[in-house]
Amino acid sequence: MLDAIDQKCVFERGTSTMHNAAFHSLYLGEPMLDNGILSYFDGRVVTICGFSVTGNFPDLRKKIIDQVKSWVTGRSVDGVFYIGPEPVSLRILESHGFRRTEVVRRSPLAWEMCLGDAQGLGTIVERRIYRRAASLPFECVFRKDGSFLAQHFSLIELFYRQRETAGYLAATSVAWISAFRLPDVVLVEAWDGTELLGFVALHKSFRDLAVGLFLATNGRSGVADFLYAKMIEFCLNNGVHAINLDASTSPGQMRFKQKWGAKPLVPPAYCAQWVKGTLSRRNDISWAARLRR
Numbered sequence: 001m002l003d004a005i006d007q008k009c010v011f012e013r014g015t016s017t018m019h020n021a022a023f024h025s026l027y028l029g030e031p032m033l034d035n036g037i038l039s040y041f042d043g044r045v046v047t048i049c050g051f052s053v054t055g056n057f058p059d060l061r062k063k064i065i066d067q068v069k070s071w072v073t074g075r076s077v078d079g080v081f082y083i084g085p086e087p088v089s090l091r092i093l094e095s096h097g098f099r100r101t102e103v104v105r106r107s108p109l110a111w112e113m114c115l116g117d118a119q120g121l122g123t124i125v126e127r128r129i130y131r132r133a134a135s136l137p138f139e140c141v142f143r144k145d146g147s148f149l150a151q152h153f154s155l156i157e158l159f160y161r162q163r164e165t166a167g168y169l170a171a172t173s174v175a176w177i178s179a180f181r182l183p184d185v186v187l188v189e190a191w192d193g194t195e196l197l198g199f200v201a202l203h204k205s206f207r208d209l210a211v212g213l214f215l216a217t218n219g220r221s222g223v224a225d226f227l228y229a230k231m232i233e234f235c236l237n238n239g240v241h242a243i244n245l246d247a248s249t250s251p252g253q254m255r256f257k258q259k260w261g262a263k264p265l266v267p268p269a270y271c272a273q274w275v276k277g278t279l280s281r282r283n284d285i286s287w288a289a290r291l292r293r
Contacts, residue, residue: 006033009053014206016051016266017112017246022182026175027288035063042287046071050084064088072096079285080274085267093274102273109248110268113257116242121232124261133229136222140230143187148180151196155216171286179213188231190223198223200231208241228260
C-alpha cells in the first residue's frame with residue numbers, strides 16, 4: 001500500500017491518469033510506489049506504470065526492468081502489464097517462463113489532454129464557447145454526497161452499449177460505482193426537469209489538477225458542452241487550476257477537447273502484456289475478466 005509519504009508524493013507531483021491510485025486500485029489492485037514508479041498488484045497480475053511520478057530520469061528504463069525482475073522473482077506473479085511513454089525491453093521475462101501476448105503501439109489519440117495552463121482555467125471562461133455552453137437551458141447539479149440514481153446506471157449502460165467493451169473499458173466497468181463515491185469525486189450533472197441528460201465524474205486527484213474520470217450523455221445536442229462549462233466553473237470555485245481529460249477514444253472526441261482549448265499533457269502510452277501458466281490461455285487477464293470462467 002501507499003504510506004503517507006507515498007500518498008503525499010503522488011498528490012504533489014501526479015499528472016497522468018495512471019497516477020490516480022484511488023481510482024485504479026479499484027480494479028488493478030493494491031498500489032505501491034518504488035523509486036517514483038507506481039505499480040498495482042491484484043494477486044496474480046502486476047501493472048507497472050512507466051510514467052514516473054517524479055519525472056523522467058536517465059536510468060528510468062533500468063529502474064523499470066529492475067522492478068519487473070523483482071516482482072517475478074520475489075512474488076507469485078503470472079502476468080505483467082507494462083504501460084509507459086516508450087517501449088521497454090522486458091525480454092528478461094522469457095527466462096522466467098513468460099511470453100508476450102499483446103502490444104499496443106502509441107497512437108496520437110492516446111495523448112492525455114489538459115484544460116488549463118500556467119494561468120489556470122480563467123482564460124477559458126472569457127471565450128465564446130464557454131459563454132454559449134454555460135447559457136444552455138439545462139439545470140446543473142453538483143452531486144457530492146455519494147448518492148447514485150437509476151438514471152446514472154442507465155447512462156452508464158448506454159455509454160457501454162455504444163462502444164466496443166474490451167480492454168480498458170471492460171476492466172474498469174467493475175469500478176465505476178465505487179469510483180463515483182470516492183471522497184474527492186463530484187458528479188457534475190445536466191438536468192432537464194426530472195430527466196438526467198448527462199454527467200461528468202470529476203476527481204480532485206492531485207494538488208492543482210483534477211481528472212475527468214467519466215462522461216456520459218444521452219446524446220442530446222449541447223449537453224457535453226454544458227457539462228464542460230459547469231466542470232470548469234466548479235474547478236474555478238474550488239482552487240483547481242487544470243483538468244486532465246484523459247486520452248481520446250476517437251478523432252471526434254479529440255476534436256471536441258481541442259475545441260475547448262485542451263492541450264497535450266501526458267504522451268501516448270505504449271503497452272505490453274506478458275503472461276505465463278493458465279493466463280496464457282486468456283486474451284483478457286484483468287481481475288474483472290478472471291472472475292468470469
